[in-house]
Amino acid sequence: MKELFHKEAESNLQSKERDCLKCGERFPSEWAGDRVCGRCKGSIAWRTG
Secondary structure (H helix, E strand, O other), rough: HHHHHHHHHHHHHHOEEEEEEOOOOOEOOOOOOOOOOHHOOOOOOHHHO
């Protein structure tokens, strides 16, 4: 069971295609926490918080 959890956690750290949480477009995510695409991160709204 512990090995299965480790493999799942490891797969979440890998880069893969994800849906942007802001616009919904698919983009190549670098890691599991990367959930907003570069276009949206470059917007004025994103940069000003």
